[in-house]
Amino acid sequence: MxxxxxxxxxxxxxxxxxxxxxxxxxxxxxxxxxxxxxxxxxxxxxxxxxxxxxxxxxLSEASHCGACDVRCGAANAVCAAVGDDRFACLNGCPDKALAICNLQCVDPMTNVANCGECNHACPTTQNGEALCYQGKCRVACATGYHACGARCVGPSDATACGDSCTACPSGPHSSAACDKGTCGIACSAGFANCDGDMQNGCETSVFEDAKHCGGCGRPCGNSTRCVGGLCLPWGGMTPNGD
Incomplete structure (x- = not known):
């Protein structure tokens, strides 16, 4: 390969x-x-x-069979392999090439341009190489990428996270994230996932919630309130000094 x-x-x-x-x-x-x-x-x-x-x-095609501008035709119409990466015009295909596609001998079990049948080309993909294996299109991915269907995706792709190719969920005030094959969420500014549930997103406003002021698990005292992520006395100063 x-x-x-x-x-x-x-x-x-x-x-x-x-x-x-x-x-x-x-x-x-x-x-x-x-x-x-x-x-x-x-x-x-x-x-x-x-x-x-x-x-x-x-040089495996009938228009340049074995060398430039050597065209197969008449009695020897097919371009076939006659050795290691060598081709010549013949009147038929060797046993290992089971099909003639566009005047070229091919093995549809392995040929990426004629995979399974003539003119069925395996699609190209970013970060990988198209393969034909036993007549079915496959993909071989570059180091650091993994296959999800016909795509090669990276370890932080939230649409196909991990070996199971999971589409990571997101909720309010958040976006889906994938870290080293594990789904997570990225919170919008001023919000946090304090209950640990990705399904409801980043449900807590750390700018306003007195139980989680400035961050999860940071409660304000009874005589203070949460303003802009800071615990301030009721009726006292605001973060702007007003």
Missing amino acids: RGIYAVFSLTLVLGCNIVLGNEKGELLEDDQSSTHGSACAKGFADCNGDPRDGCEAR
Whole structure:
């Protein structure tokens, strides 16, 4: 299984720049000056000669079968694998390729562009890589992310929290939160979850509640009231000095 991270291919020619590319050899970055091409991964080629789109041609397709501009047709209409990352025009597919999709031999059990059937492409996702496993689309997530359906989500995603992909609840004066796979809530300014119940949100106004003045469990005395989170005497000063 390929990793989801980009694989960098380096091309260094005397007087030229180092070119960085992904697993197809596509350019990822340069200094906007002249480059001298990039090394293509096996099974790909730069058939249009344009370094901006890297190695855009798949050598497993009938339009570039095994090499640029080698087109399959007539008696040998199918592009099939004949070795490790090598392809040639044949009149049929090998045993392991169970389907012909767009004149290409594919294994629908593993082919992400034709997963389960021709032209059923597995969707791409952020922070992960699409896979085809036993004819069903799957996703392999980057380190630090976990799969929730076809998505790869982070450990603080409140819409899919933890391995169970729980949608975290929220209530009044709060927003849903996820911390290291556990649901919680984030309170709005001036409010707190003093009863510990996420379903009713942050129910306590710590600016006004005399039992929780300035924070949970901080009661004011009998002769004081809670004003702006401070316990002040009845009829006495306010936080503004009025």
